[in-house]
Amino acid sequence: MVKKISSSVFISGDGSNLKSILKNSRDYNFPIKIGLIISNNIRAYGLKYARKYNIPFKFYSSDNKDLFERNCLAELRKKRIKFLCLAGFMKKLSKKFIKNFGYKIINIHPSLLPRFKGLNTQKRVLKSKEKYTGCTVHYVTPELDSGKIILQKKILIKKNDTENSLKKRVLIQEHKLYPKAIRLVFKWLFLKKKIYFSFRVL
Numbered sequence: 001m002v003k004k005i006s007s008s009v010f011i012s013g014d015g016s017n018l019k020s021i022l023k024n025s026r027d028y029n030f031p032i033k034i035g036l037i038i039s040n041n042i043r044a045y046g047l048k049y050a051r052k053y054n055i056p057f058k059f060y061s062s063d064n065k066d067l068f069e070r071n072c073l074a075e076l077r078k079k080r081i082k083f084l085c086l087a088g089f090m091k092k093l094s095k096k097f098i099k100n101f102g103y104k105i106i107n108i109h110p111s112l113l114p115r116f117k118g119l120n121t122q123k124r125v126l127k128s129k130e131k132y133t134g135c136t137v138h139y140v141t142p143e144l145d146s147g148k149i150i151l152q153k154k155i156l157i158k159k160n161d162t163e164n165s166l167k168k169r170v171l172i173q174e175h176k177l178y179p180k181a182i183r184l185v186f187k188w189l190f191l192k193k194k195i196y197f198s199f200r201v202l
């Protein structure tokens with residue numbers, strides 16, 4: 001049995017990636033357990049998974065970003081959270097927050113980064129007439145969708161794909177890719193024998 005690292009997932013919406021992480025975290029050798037879910041949207045559908053899986057959750061408004069980040073840090077500290085997964089979390093985190101958290105934050109994006117950073121991804125992908133698209137799990141840095149890439153999955157764009165069909169097909173891949181990337185991050189860490197989880201602040 002591995003000693004699971006206490007982690008948190010940040011969401012803003014549907015939470016389908018959260019659901020996939022939660023399902024995987026039940027596996028005895030999955031490296032993390034989810035000890036806290038944070039949403040900046042009180043109506044996020046994904047919060048229903050917090051209730052279903054009986055995971056503590058918090059809503060903090062991100063209208064005031066500084067206050068939002070201070071609230072999050074206090075709660076993350078309280079719950080001794082060591083690792084963050086952003087999953088459809090629609091707010092950019094500040095450099096101060098990321099630094100304070102020791103850069104142990106990852107995110108998923110529905111494109112083959114560095115192509116198509118930012119919002120309205122599938123619309124831009126379709127317009128570009130690319131042959132392939134996909135999804136990427138990457139480390140979070142203050143610059144949007146720009147941190148080191150951990151893992152990517154490539155898929156073929158079909159001739160009759162619409163924004164919606166592409167979004168759905170990419171999302172199916174995301175649900176497999178995110179847990180894989182989490183396993184990989186911890187495999188690397190343990191291989192390198194880094195004392196990665198001794199924190200300055202948290």
Ligand code: GRF
Nearest residue numbers: 014015016017088108109110
């Ligand atoms: C996903 O496509 C993710 O890549 C992007 O936002 C979407 C969130 O979906 N960042 P969900 O909330 O996990 O269902």
